[in-house]
Amino acid sequence: IRLGRGFNGIETSGTTVTAGAAALDAHVARKAAAAGVDLTFLRTIPGSIGGAVRMNAGCYGTYVADHLRDVQVVLRDGRLVTLSPAALELAYRRSTLPPGAVIVSATFTGPEGAPEALEARMADQLAKRDATQPTKDRTAGSTFRNPAGFSSTGKADDTHEMKAWKLIDDAGMRGAREGGAVMSEKHSNFLTNAENASAADLENLGEMIRKKVYETSGVTLEWEIMRVGEPAPEEAGG
Ligand SMILES: Cc1cc2nc3c(=O)[nH]c(=O)nc-3n(C[C@H](O)[C@H](O)[C@H](O)COP(=O)(O)OP(=O)(O)OC[C@H]3O[C@@H](n4cnc5c(N)ncnc54)[C@H](O)[C@@H]3O)c2cc1C
Incomplete structure (x- = not known):
């Protein structure tokens, strides 16, 4: 399911930010910063809010789990429910969303910050990422x-x-x-x-x-990237 334009709204109220699941993380960070709310950790993460919540995305010491207030989810049977972060059991790159559930929006509360300072922090993070990652x-x-x-x-x-x-x-x-x-x-x-x-x-x-x-x-690395589809030929039948 690809969530389209109806799901990319971003609304701020005080220190609360509600974003549609299709809103880009970077846009949410910028809009929050303009409203004086620090969700700067989202600025350099590619993707949108649905994926960020599902994967408990984060960087530079802050993760979705740190600022998520609740999520609105459509369950497989069509019911729209609100789930707390506790229900999602957010952990390192993990969550326990009910099977087949689709996140439609998420609400965050962030610390207050001066918009100029938050802009500067985001610029630093972008530069840091460019310097260290491809x-x-x-x-x-x-x-x-x-x-x-x-x-x-x-x-x-x-x-x-x-x-x-x-x-x-x-x-x-x-x-x-x-x-x-x-x-x-x-x-x-x-x-x-x-x-x-x-x-x-x-x-x-x-x-x-x-x-x-x-x-x-002696360490077995675990894939962080989710692989979908058929296995590579060398693994097929293994
Ligand atoms: C260059 C690069 C750098 C990255 N850096 C970081 C980083 O610093 N920190 C970090 O945490 N991650 C990082 N990531 C990983 C990635 O950005 C995160 O996992 C991301 O937040 C996923 O978002 P997405 O919208 O691309 O989701 P997708 O990759 O499309 O989906 C991820 C998972 O979430 C599920 N999902 C997506 N939307 C919904 C929804 N609405 N409802 C229910 N399930 C949904 C998908 O089914 C899938 O299981 C990086 C990725 C790239 C390419």
Whole structure:
């Protein structure tokens, strides 16, 4: 289901921001900033609010879980219900949305901030991302979860001990290539489509990385990217 224009509204009231599921994260951050509400963490995350809630998206220490007040969801039987963050059990890149449920909008409450200061913070974040990630390449973002998992929620999994990019570097796989797929030289946890990579190139390279990392560090990397469709030929029948 692709949610269209009827679902991309953004409304602010005091420190509350309600955004349709199709509203782009970046637009929500900017509109909130203009109204003096700090949802700046959404500024550099690609995608829209529905996906951000579903994946508990976040960066630079702040996640959806930190500021979500509630979500409006259409259940499989057609009922429109409001769910609390507790019901969604938001964790590192995870949530427990009821099966088949579609998020239609989400309401956030953010800290107050001066619009100019919030604009400046967003500009910093954009620059930081450009400096450290292959933002101009074709990529689906972080490819593997950081093994310990982390969030800014202060929960038990809130550690940064193991970074996927470091394990990939240690396995000598920065810049590794398979067909048109390349592990980015700029950030080794970003799988990129450098030259017309097929889905199989991308998936096979990812699996190669997982194997090498396991051999060098004993850690089994988990895909962060959700893969859909048929498995790559090498895995078929496995
Ligand atoms: C270059 C790059 C950088 C990234 N950086 C970050 C980052 O810093 N932090 C971070 O957390 N993520 C990051 N991501 C991952 C991605 O941006 C997040 O997972 C994102 O928030 C997903 O949003 P989307 O709209 O693209 O959702 P999609 O990828 O389309 O969907 C993600 C999941 O949510 C479900 N979903 C989407 N909309 C709805 C809805 N309305 N109702 C119910 N389910 C829905 C989909 O079915 C799917 O399971 C990055 C991705 C890229 C490409």
